[in-house]
Amino acid sequence: MPNTIAHVLDAVEARGYATREEAYHLIHADGTDLLEVMRAAARLRDRYHGRVVSYSRNVFIPLTNLCRDKCAYCTFARAPSDPRAHTMTPEEVLAVARAGQARGCTEALFSLGDKPELLHELARQHLAALGYDSTYAYLRDMCRLVLEETGLLPHANPGILTYEEMRDLKPVTASMGIMLESVSERLLAPGQAHFGCPDKVPAVRLRMIEDAGRLRIPFTTGILIGIGETREERVDSLLAIAELHRRYGHIQEVIIQNFRAKPDIRFRNREEPSALEMVRTIAVARLILGGEMNIQAPPNLTPDAYGVYLLAGINDWGGVSPVTQDHINPEAPWPKLDELRRVTEDAGFSLVERLAVYLEFIAQDAFIHPQMRRYIRRALGRQAPVPV
Secondary structure, X not given: OOOOHHHHXXXXXXXXXXXXXXXXXXXXXXXXXXXXXXXXXXXXXXXXXXXXXXXXXXXXXXXXXXXXXXXXXXXXXXXXXXXXXXXXXXXXXXXHXXXXXXXXXXXXXXXXXOOHHHOOHHHHHHHHHHOOOOHHHHXXXXXXXXXXXXXXXXXXEOOOOOHHHHHHHHHHOOEEEOOOEOOOHHHHOOOOOOOOOHHHOHHHHHXXXXXXXXXXXXXXXXXXXXXXXXXXHHHHHHHHHHHHHHHHOOEEEEEEEEOOXXXXXXXXXXXXXXXXXXXXXXXXXXXXXXXXXXXXXXXXXXXXXXXXXXXXXXXXXXXXXXXXXOOOOOOXXXXXXHHHHHHHHHOOOXXXXXXXXXXXXXXXXXXXXXXXXXXXXXXXXXXXXXOO
């Protein structure tokens, strides 16, 4: 393989994407070499997306914070003994959705713990009081309730589902997602990030992403960096995503998310990835995934430097809520929309609003369930400037 960044980048730009060997080389770029990698990623983004960056105006609905997994970096999940352990009622769900509707939101982001009823008696009690025996069945009905009552388009982050469960959830969701996080099985070992987490087995998550492809579900996934993975393992994770998308064409966006330390997690003393490590990973992700892919990095997790992500090839900020906090990272408030617009425009880009499902998927009948299409048309018509 050529041993200079310039030769590697020439090969990548001629082909349109990086191979594993090339990406292993690029992920270690530093100094002026890293600047060249970033420039190549930005050129590839510009070729397909121009100077436009999107975001979704959403509300965050944390349906339940009980979970059967015990991730070392998670502050969302609560033990049954924690007084903050909670499953939202339908009234609470609707109150959040209606608050978002009043502020011009178009997306309802449902996040929840993974199959808590399989481990926790409290979760079973919560569900029974609501008339359900599974978190999945409750999620499906709450997606339908929000859709029918407010018109907000549900994007579900449901944890691991079966093929049949995703098939039955598709009519009441505009899109779904699950973070791959990492393909590294090392992270399942004692002391590692995913020890005690049956739903974080890489093969299980890859199977769900593949099933979503078979079902033609517009799907969001991504990687989480700084949880003990090597740079090469980041590349392997991105390549696994790229391969599934080549086979099914269903991955609408890929998130590059940085670990944040919090006082109530096992990884409370772990060093966070720097902004430099983020731009390195974002740029290589763009070169692996190609120009067409929508690549996102959360602005609230690097509040003082997120504008630099635009120089590394992203074209989306993800969901930004004028109503609700980021319940996964409650210490990190969303930027105000006028600030997000200013940062984006200062870097030479235009900020545009999108739905929970991207336009390129709306244009393909197979990706949108017929009963969702009328709600999507209404949501498109509602996308107008509203007070921030």
